[in-house]
Amino acid sequence: MIGTIGNKYFVTEKNVNFAIKNMALLKTSKSMYIMYFLWLYLSSWDYKHYEFNAISGSIQKFLSLDAMRNIPVPFNYDIAVAFNKQVSNICRCITNLKEENIQLIKQRNELLPLLMNGQAVLNSDLAVSYIIYKDVNIRIMKENIIQAIVAKMQRDLDCRQMAQLKAVLTSELHNVEIIEKEECVYQQTQENEQFLNSFISAKKIEGCSDKTLAYYRNTIERLLVTLSMAICHITTSDIRTYLSDYQEEHQSSKVTIDNMRRIFSSFFAWLEDEDYIAKSPVRRIHKVKTDSLVKEVLSDEQLEQLRDSCTNKRDLAIIDFLSSTGIRVGELVKLNREDIDFHERQCVVFGKGNKERVVYFNARTKLHLQQYLNGRTDDNPALFVSLHSPHTRLTISGVEVRIRKLGHTLSMPKVHPHKFRRTLATMAIDKGMPIEQVQRLLGHVRIDTTLHYAIVNQNNVKLAHKKYLG
Template sequence: MKNEMINDVLNRMVAHLDNHQMLKLKDVLLECFAGVSLEMERDNETSNYILNNTTRVNGFLSSKKVEGCSSKSLDYYKKTIDRMLASVGKDITRITTEDLRNYLAEYHDVRRVSKVTIDNIRRILSSFFSWLEDEELIMKSPVRRIHKVKTDKLVKETYSDEMLEKMRDSCVKSRDLALIDLLASTGMRVGELVKLNKSDINFHERECVVLGKGSKERLVYFDARTKIHLMHYLSERHDKNPALFVALNTPHYRLTIGGVEARLKKIGKSVTEERVYPHKFRRTLATAAIDKGMPIEQVQHLLGHQRIDTTLQYAMVNQVNVKNAHRKYIG
């Protein structure tokens, strides 16, 4: 309790004193409180810190919303932070590095989640406490000394040309064929695909505008086969829904992410035992583009990634090309 009160004083003074003065103040407080026993009403303290924590979390989420984060991301941030606060059971300004290390370790052991999940939680907490530090609500982020979690680098599978052709051949509906072609040739996210309207498609230039993460628009491009199959699908449509892809049954609502995933899963079951899902098309395009010589910066722009490191995670170099390159350059 004594150390927590000292930290409270220091956090309140961080905006008014420089580092040297803060250290001096800490020494003075430790000296003054030496041998002093402090008792407080636990119930009042608990209700106060819960209220304060809620206010600070809401402030952080508001700042992220202004930065352009989607409602889905904001909800994920809130759940992650609230879960940590409920587990640690402290005022945010009193949370230590050790508290967070223990929380992450326990979360990993109890829930048996992957290291990737733990690192995602760490990144969100780092962003939150860095914001608190920038807002001068805490002296220093307790996440600073918690390093990136080392994860296993697994080679992620892509669809082969043969697999893509099998999926195309198994399509009974023109919509499904157009859907597979558009995902395979553009590499767009499934969330971007379901937002598309018919008016977004430029058939002459074989391109369309998608609304990506952070509400950022970008151009993506499709091949001639996709153009033909899209035009055929749209020519069969008689509904007035502006959406590019709609449900097959009346009243032909806009196709949802869940609808796309369910349809691809059904198509996949007819041709393979492996799971077929939308995101794998995106990774397949990135890998094929790099294997054929497209500069990584252009692949980054095509996929709508802010950081090139993210693009490199998607694009797995074809091992056959590595073998051929070794023979060419090494012998």
């Protein structure tokens, strides 16, 4: 075997397959002491002197197999160990520098064509940032820079001056597209996170629940991650495009999209009030028009069927309690035994925003609830608990799953706890209860919300038409 004379390489990778052609491969043990020692010896002047005297060939110089086998390696294990203690750090440094050199050569080869044809120019300190010309497909920062400058000058210039400033910036940067440094991207992400945390803290002070705060955070974080730009650079067009893409990708309803719009509006309005941005980009995004659909309610017959299908006293008490009080399922699972006043047939619940109100239940609910509580053997203070030990407090999902199963057994579509609330509101209005009292009963801050829940019976509309217009 003949080895061509060349450079020496210290190979540390595992599972590397070498084609033994025009090279000599010296295998050593796994001991780093031996590898470092041999590698440095092959780079020493002693070896080069031996190599010079052992070279053969007139045109292509080479080392014969015998010459390589007879390389005089002055190896001693104890010497190698002592030697390694002195130079191991240097060897590792040399290895790392060689690897970095390979990466730099690769980057040079990628950048060289751009430099040769004028598509790229390095700045003076060879930093990571570049100024890119023409149509190179790299992330563009020009519009963001113009937007940031205009936003910061908005309070100091009038409309004419602002327009002139933007025109000058656009003209001067016409043929220039800028890429920000990687550390700027990290700094931008950190600033966005700080703004979001400050906003969430402000909402927490205002009294928003933990569930609402989590919803706010998740919704805004998705926007910031998707857009991947500084908050001051986000435009109305960016948010419109995001909402449109989100609706198409997730097949979201108009109600969901409008909820997201309201959250964005609250966030950017807060940033504007705190002087972090000059103007909220959500101002020009109007309320999403939602479809006005007539939602179904439970009939008297369906309510009786649900009661008859209950196989235990707890489920029967839940059905009666929801249908007679109209409380939210989240309010139901928070109730304790001591909250119930059987004498007055009422209880105090804590609604959204920890608002306290009194709700009332009928005589049938009282009897079924007492039967359920009298039959319990646990000491859990919760009003409704699981049927089996350890009898923990029911959760929202637990109530929803149980009622959905009851509806599925009876082949009733879309039976859920909130349907009882809507049914109560509709029945109350049909029987002549003033809308203000229904609002109070349901715990709504705005009467518009109550009107969304309550569905006026069409037969009553027909009778009223005959009575007053007829």
